Amino acid sequence: MEDLFEEVDELLEEGQSLEAYQLLESGSSNKMSEKDKVGWLYRSAMACYTKACTEDVNKSRLEWLRKAHDHALEAHKLNGSNVDVLSVLCSATGKLAEDSNIYDKIKLGFEFLNYLNEAIALQADSYEFLHMRGRLAYQVSTLGTTERTIARAIGCLPQTSLQQALEDLLAADNASPEEIENVFFIGKTYDAMGDYKNAEIYLNKVLTIESDPDCLVEQEYIEEAKEILNGSNYSKDS
Numbered sequence: 001m002e003d004l005f006e007e008v009d010e011l012l013e014e015g016q017s018l019e020a021y022q023l024l025e026s027g028s029s030n031k032m033s034e035k036d037k038v039g040w041l042y043r044s045a046m047a048c049y050t051k052a053c054t055e056d057v058n059k060s061r062l063e064w065l066r067k068a069h070d071h072a073l074e075a076h077k078l079n080g081s082n083v084d085v086l087s088v089l090c091s092a093t094g095k096l097a098e099d100s101n102i103y104d105k106i107k108l109g110f111e112f113l114n115y116l117n118e119a120i121a122l123q124a125d126s127y128e129f130l131h132m133r134g135r136l137a138y139q140v141s142t143l144g145t146t147e148r149t150i151a152r153a154i155g156c157l158p159q160t161s162l163q164q165a166l167e168d169l170l171a172a173d174n175a176s177p178e179e180i181e182n183v184f185f186i187g188k189t190y191d192a193m194g195d196y197k198n199a200e201i202y203l204n205k206v207l208t209i210e211s212d213p214d215c216l217v218e219q220e221y222i223e224e225a226k227e228i229l230n231g232s233n234y235s236k237d238s
Helices: 002-013 017-026 034-052 061-078 083-099 102-122 127-141 145-154 162-175 180-193 196-208 216-229
Strands: none
Touching (some): 002 017, 002 034, 017 034, 034 061, 034 083, 061 083, 083 102, 083 127, 102 127, 102 145, 127 180, 162 180, 180 196, 180 216, 196 216
8 A cells, every 4th residue: 555655645745636536546445454544544535625625615625525524534533643634634624614504514613623622632733723723713703693593502612712813823823834824814813803904914915925726715815815905994005
């Protein structure tokens, strides 16, 4: 399996997620060791998640995110302490929650929180987990009335605030600067707090950071940043 994994890793590094997934599918075997099975599932989850980010939300993005979630969850059940597996499981579940309908958004949000708590217990200073915790705090703090009602019917909302969101997102930025998704959410958090001066700084950064033209998710961040900056709270030369 090592040769297969090396070839898949190269394809993922080159952004060829579909080719990587197809190669993994062709190399699937019921006779794999548990270690190889975890490696196969992890790479399958990564390939599906990366592929999802290149797809339109109204087309096949959710399908690929569900595949990523299912592969990562199966790997997590085999090895609950693998941080890389937890990272892609959190990423897939969190993005699936963001892009789903209201009920699924809330349900998946609680599932995401469970995985995130496990991940933070293993590696609290990770960029990925700081970003995800800050992003979750932002999402919870900005829930609408209908979403809050549904959430309370399903479970207990975590106690959080925009200030906590900002602290985690800034810590993530310190750990790994210029990550477009993190800079975007810092800007959105400042905007939600009414700090338009700092929001403008970070939202303008989103427009200048190098992005992947094939990643529709990153392009959506850029378009939303432009929309916010075109609002009445910002100067028109932004």
